Amino acid sequence: MEPVLEIRNLNVEYGLGDKAVRAVRDVNLTLHRGEVLGLAGESGSGKSTLAYGLTRLLAPPGVITGGEVVYHPEKGDPYDVLGLSDKALRAFRWAETAIVFQGAMNSLNPVHKISTQLTDVLKAHDPKMSEHSRNARAREMLKLVGISPDRMDAYPHQLSGGMRQRVMIGMALILQPQVVIMDEPTTALDVVMQRQILGQLIELRERLGFSVIFITHDLSLLVEFSNRIAIMYGGRIVEEAPAATIYRDALHPYSRGLLSSFPALRGPRRELAGIPGSPPDLAGMPTGCSFHPRCPKAFEPCPTHIPVLGRPDSPDGAARSVACWLHPTEQPVG
Numbered sequence: 001m002e003p004v005l006e007i008r009n010l011n012v013e014y015g016l017g018d019k020a021v022r023a024v025r026d027v028n029l030t031l032h033r034g035e036v037l038g039l040a041g042e043s044g045s046g047k048s049t050l051a052y053g054l055t056r057l058l059a060p061p062g063v064i065t066g067g068e069v070v071y072h073p074e075k076g077d078p079y080d081v082l083g084l085s086d087k088a089l090r091a092f093r094w095a096e097t098a099i100v101f102q103g104a105m106n107s108l109n110p111v112h113k114i115s116t117q118l119t120d121v122l123k124a125h126d127p128k129m130s131e132h133s134r135n136a137r138a139r140e141m142l143k144l145v146g147i148s149p150d151r152m153d154a155y156p157h158q159l160s161g162g163m164r165q166r167v168m169i170g171m172a173l174i175l176q177p178q179v180v181i182m183d184e185p186t187t188a189l190d191v192v193m194q195r196q197i198l199g200q201l202i203e204l205r206e207r208l209g210f211s212v213i214f215i216t217h218d219l220s221l222l223v224e225f226s227n228r229i230a231i232m233y234g235g236r237i238v239e240e241a242p243a244a245t246i247y248r249d250a251l252h253p254y255s256r257g258l259l260s261s262f263p264a265l266r267g268p269r270r271e272l273a274g275i276p277g278s279p280p281d282l283a284g285m286p287t288g289c290s291f292h293p294r295c296p297k298a299f300e301p302c303p304t305h306i307p308v309l310g311r312p313d314s315p316d317g318a319a320r321s322v323a324c325w326l327h328p329t330e331q332p333v334g
């Protein structure tokens with residue numbers, strides 16, 4: 001499969017000097033064209049920091065301290081997003097990569113009509129586009145996300161939470177980006193509405209061909225809507241595999257723990273075992289594998305040596321990677 005975004009050895013820290021904490025550590029991850037890549041992990045594992053880091057939307061004191069984010073445009077040569085000038089970066093965001101933030105539905109401007117907010121995005125990126133074309137595009141976008149274009153002149157407070165969220169998704173898609181990052185896009189909505197909106201997004205992805213990085217606490221949604229899933233712990237990717245493989249046969253004890261914290265989607269009921277202990281403190285990260293103090297399977301190398309993310313020695317090893325001493329690897333990823 002063709003890559004659209006390649007994250008290589010990405011490191012992000014909050015703060016400077018002695019006080020700095022490393023929130024994203026040596027992350028290597030590839031998003032392929034047209035796929036939905038789910039990011040899972042407990043609160044504080046670095047999912048949002050990774051998403052904002054790769055679009056350079058980190059707020060201070062967040063700083064990218066190393067790595068590359070190679071973007072493959074539809075036409076032309078790949079380039080490193082981290083090396084873009086401010087002007088090029090403004091063009092890149094929205095047009096190439098768009099983000100739907102946590103709680104996005106509350107970020108619509110309450111004093112402007114939906115139509116104005118949608119057409120403003122078009123105006124900012126293509127000042128030459130006629131008003132007629134802008135309005136037509138905004139109506140089309142609303143229709144695509146399941147809102148009647150009659151609602152173009154509504155103000156945000158006149159729409160339900162689900163509709164506001166659809167408007168935000170429409171806004172993210174209006175410039176036809178190749179990559180859409182969804183950070184907890186539907187968390188504030190009820191379960192039925194969440195599934196409906198995500199289902200529709202997946203349908204749109206099939207029609208429009210964009211790729212998605214999908215972040216949510218809800219593992220059942222991730223398994224249902226992602227093609228592949230990457231699991232983060234203490235700022236690192238500890239496992240990455242096709243969603244069905246993670247669900248059926250996760251290799252990392254942390255992934256297994258996460259999966260046992262939510263009810264089985266199908267088949268016999270499983271005990272909700274969860275994971276004992278709490279996520280690591282970034283300021284005082286354990287040595288070796290950062291999961292070892294909580295790991296039921298920890299053994300001799302774990303407290304002292306960091307396992308590298310690599311292809312496991314298994315029949316499906318080429319399609320997955322794991323960072324765990326139970327599955328030592330000769331082929332590091334990245």
Ligand SMILES: Nc1ncnc2c1ncn2[C@@H]1O[C@H](COP(=O)(O)OP(=O)(O)OP(=O)(O)O)[C@@H](O)[C@H]1O
Nearest residue numbers: 014023042043044045046047048049050060061282
């Ligand atoms: N502005 C900040 N200043 C200092 N540390 C921060 C800041 N923002 C995040 N962090 C730290 O970085 C780590 C990663 O946070 P991040 O929000 O990326 O995790 P997450 O996995 O997305 O969590 P959640 O699911 O709760 O959003 C956390 O330990 C957090 O405390």
